[in-house]
Amino acid sequence: MASDGQKVVLITGCSSGIGLRVAVLLAKDDRKRYHVIATMRDTKRKDKLLEAAGDTYGKTLTLQTLDVCSEESVKQCINSIKDRRVDILINNAGIGLLGPVESISIEEMKKVFETNFFGMVRMIKEVMPDMKMRRSGHIIVMSSVMGLQGVVFNDVYTASKFAMEGFCESLAVQLLKFNVNVSMIEPGPVHTEFEVKMMQDVAKMEYPGADADTVRYFKDVYLPSSLDIFEAMGQSPEDIARCIKKVIEARRPRFRNLTNSLYTPIVAMKYADETGGLSVHTFYNLLFNFGPLMHITMNILKCLTCSCLRRRTISPN
Numbered sequence: 626m627a628s629d630g631q632k633v634v635l636i637t638g639c640s641s642g643i644g645l646r647v648a649v650l651l652a653k654d655d656r657k658r659y660h661v662i663a664t665m666r667d668t669k670r671k672d673k674l675l676e677a678a679g680d681t682y683g684k685t686l687t688l689q690t691l692d693v694c695s696e697e698s699v700k701q702c703i704n705s706i707k708d709r710r711v712d713i714l715i716n717n718a719g720i721g722l723l724g725p726v727e728s729i730s731i732e733e734m735k736k737v738f739e740t741n742f743f744g745m746v747r748m749i750k751e752v753m754p755d756m757k758m759r760r761s762g763h764i765i766v767m768s769s770v771m772g773l774q775g776v777v778f779n780d781v782y783t784a785s786k787f788a789m790e791g792f793c794e795s796l797a798v799q800l801l802k803f804n805v806n807v808s809m810i811e812p813g814p815v816h817t818e819f820e821v822k823m824m825q826d827v828a829k830m831e832y833p834g835a836d837a838d839t840v841r842y843f844k845d846v847y848l849p850s851s852l853d854i855f856e857a858m859g860q861s862p863e864d865i866a867r868c869i870k871k872v873i874e875a876r877r878p879r880f881r882n883l884t885n886s887l888y889t890p891i892v893a894m895k896y897a898d899e900t901g902g903l904s905v906h907t908f909y910n911l912l913f914n915f916g917p918l919m920h921i922t923m924n925i926l927k928c929l930t931c932s933c934l935r936r937r938t939i940s941p942n
């Protein structure tokens with residue numbers, strides 16, 4: 626149970642990746658400012674979290690079952706919390722979906738929206754009235770750069786993240802009147818099971834309904850470029866956890882939080898040309914004309930952004 630002065634933080638999707646890391650980081654806060662309710666849909670998957678949590682488990686971190694796709698599960702979890710008090714909600718649970726739209730069924734698409742969009746809405750609807758009543762609270766939403774900018778062959782995932790952005794952008798204004806903040810976290814690629822699961826799904830898929838050219842562009846052009854981008858620009862889940870902690874602890878929390886400055890120009894293009902042509906044509910060129918060079922480009926970028934080159938040129942040692 627939370628002790629006096631501790632903030633109750635509820636996080637969804639803590640069995641792996643970003644959810645797990647932010648749960649542990651907050652639970653290990655040296656000033657013990659947080660009581661973390663780490664949730665997952667299947668507590669059989671708790672081992673990794675408990676190992677990372679160490680002796681914070683049972684003290685500043687407790688574990689609860691919560692499936693964001695089930696209204697009953699969400700209600701049960703929130704009702705089990707003392708006074709239903711959640712000071713900070715971190716909507717993290719989410720799934721990806723990759724591939725040509727022709728080969729993805731509407732059912733699969735609905736599952737992505739059911740988890741990413743409606744899962745978030747379910748959580749917010751459950752905690753928001755109490756936050757409004759208390760005139761305090763912070764809702765953190767794990768969006769993505771793909772919530773701001775579409776990425777080829779990620780059509781449905783991108784749409785689900787755009788939906789989250791639109792919903793929260795609207796809600797944030799109303800909630801501010803009740804002293805409740807909303808913050809979107811917008812990472813680019815992060816090395817978690819998300820990446821692993823997507824690659825496993827891709828390996829299994831046969832792309833029924835998609836023509837040979839489309840499958841070729843996806844498998845031979847997009848996928849290798851995407852892997853290069855993951856390798857060069859990928860952040861760790863710990864990086865994202867630290868960003869989230871900063872957002873939570875800010876005196877005036879920002880609404881939008883891109884976690885990777887390498888993506889700033891990609892997002893900026895959208896606002897630099899209101900016709901949308903700049904983004905569409907730049908991505909087209911990057912993928913289809915410079916795609917084969919992506920590997921080299923990414924390595925140069927990696928080199929320019931790490932300190933090895935500077936060390937080599939500035940320091941003779």
Ligand SMILES: NC(=O)C1=CN([C@@H]2O[C@H](COP(=O)(O)OP(=O)(O)OC[C@H]3O[C@@H](n4cnc5c(N)ncnc54)[C@H](OP(=O)(O)O)[C@@H]3O)[C@@H](O)[C@H]2O)C=CC1
Nearest residue numbers: 638640641642643692693717718719769814815817818819
């Ligand atoms: N990795 C990346 O490149 C990026 C990820 N994101 C976003 O970050 C968030 C976390 O992803 P990440 O840590 O990378 O990936 P992981 O796959 O490692 O973690 C996703 C978590 O969501 C959980 N989850 C899935 N469905 C449900 C559900 N119905 N109810 C409760 N939990 C569920 C998973 O649980 P289970 O183990 O049961 O499947 C898992 O704990 C997602 O919203 C994702 O969209 C944003 C930008 C980049």
Ligand SMILES: CC1=C(/C=C/C(C)=C/C=C/C(C)=C/C=O)C(C)(C)CCC1
Nearest residue numbers: 769771776813814850851854908911912
């Ligand atoms: C291929 C390709 C791109 C790929 C971007 C990727 C692969 C982003 C992944 C983001 C993730 C995984 C977000 C999760 O929420 C760019 C840079 C748009 C440029 C055009 C070509």
